[in-house]
Amino acid sequence: MIPHSKPTISKDDLKAVSQVLASGMLAQGTQVEAFEKSLASRCRVKHAVAVSSGSAALHLALSTLGVGKRDMVAIPSYSCVALLHAVEMVGATPKIIDVDPSTLNLSVKDLKKKWSKKLKAVIVPHMFGFPAEIREIKQLGLPVIEDCAMALGAEYRGKPVGSWGDISVFSFYVTKVLATGEGGMLTTQSKAMADEMRDLRQYDKSESYRLRYNYKMTDMAAALGLSQLRKLDHFLKKRREIAAWYDRFLLGKKLQDGSSYPDRTPLPFRYILKTGKNVQILIRKFKKEGVTAELPVFRPLHHYHRSRPCKIADQVWKSAYSIPIYPTLTDKERRRVIEVVSKVDAE
């Protein structure tokens, strides 16, 4: 069976984690600090704060911006449900926005249409590694949480993702570009915000009392992240090679065609195809052929939450699926994926 995603773990990763285990210093410590510094430098920002997951990062981002009960937060419908959870966790109300059919990112047009005075922030994910219209969104004047969970290594107007948001967040869940099992990071140019995030991520050893969390990353995860970060350019190169190779055969079926967006350098985190067939049945057929295909988004967020319809998100959800792409996908496996796409989509 060809899996849909797979972490790239090599001997130097094993060594990095073993060293931490041998040291006996497993909790947040020097490795976390080093990982933060490296990621900040890679994203060309002043501060990075490591946390236990991308979800924790989203929650801390909203808390740091002071979003609370009477506020609304704009999020795109065709995205990870973690966004909805984060908004609910701070007691705010989600304003669910439709997506752009060509980029699958938050639609600026729909955001303007659904604008409300109660909006206190907008979460903007770069879906599947394709940079969103973040500059235009920033010009609307709301604080922007840039969600780079799927996009580490992508660039927008020559600047890395992770440097565009008032706060930017990352996930290092096992399927992501860098995998630490579970893990996340926040980046920002603001010292005050970074201090607030550091204070909130750790509940103990504070003079005053207020609600704080245990969102710390372990040194084991950070050592793995640091070791993986050293290989990021290699990971990006391999992903881009595979995407370019898929393009030779599948461009006509591809969603997120980047050709009309010269200001963006995507990172092919996912390779998304469209079909006129029933996508659930199609995915089951892939499985029978030994290839794992998946729905890129399990369910549009407006299905979970009473809100106005998001027609594009619904259309995409009914027609999009994602095929395996990761640095260790072999030539033989890629050829098999292409064979199965042609066979199953023609049946």
Ligand SMILES: Cc1ncc(COP(=O)(O)O)c(C=O)c1O
């Ligand atoms: C866009 C986006 N944001 C946030 C998250 C949440 O990250 P985590 O699984 O590390 O909590 C995900 C997870 O897949 C995601 O895709």
